Amino acid sequence: MQIRVQCACGESSCPEWAVVELQGVVQPQASFAGDIRGLHIGRLCSSPSPASASSKAGFTFTVGYHELAGTKVTLKKPLLVLRKKKVNAGAQEEEPPTAAEVELEVIGIIRHKILFKDRPKALISKPPTKEKKAVQPAAK
Numbered sequence: 001m002q003i004r005v006q007c008a009c010g011e012s013s014c015p016e017w018a019v020v021e022l023q024g025v026v027q028p029q030a031s032f033a034g035d036i037r038g039l040h041i042g043r044l045c046s047s048p049s050p051a052s053a054s055s056k057a058g059f060t061f062t063v064g065y066h067e068l069a070g071t072k073v074t075l076k077k078p079l080l081v082l083r084k085k086k087v088n089a090g091a092q093e094e095e096p097p098t099a100a101e102v103e104l105e106v107i108g109i110i111r112h113k114i115l116f117k118d119r120p121k122a123l124i125s126k127p128p129t130k131e132k133k134a135v136q137p138a139a140k
Helices: none
Strands: 004-006 016-022 043-047 058-063 066-086 102-116
Antiparallel strands (some): 066 102
């Protein structure tokens, strides 16, 4: 069986994607019922690497009151992000398309993953401290 793969953007200009790998489970709140696509999970930030010679860039991922520290790792083999397209528009919608009627379009390449392998750090804010006023000598 032959499946045609089409890349209209060219190898050098294809959008670069990344995989975020977490240890554990990300669960939405119980009150949220529905599709999780587009759901805001947290904030992913790139932190400047102290040693510019190091190939591993640092990242932080903040989810609620937890912060995870991670690194960017190059994959041994790149992955393609594909979108299935129907080639034969005359086919009926009820029938599943055969391999000859399907074409895969490349919409991105994944060459890196951002790996968060350590436990999260709790972000606990301290209560604001009250400043002590300097005692001024009483005027006589």
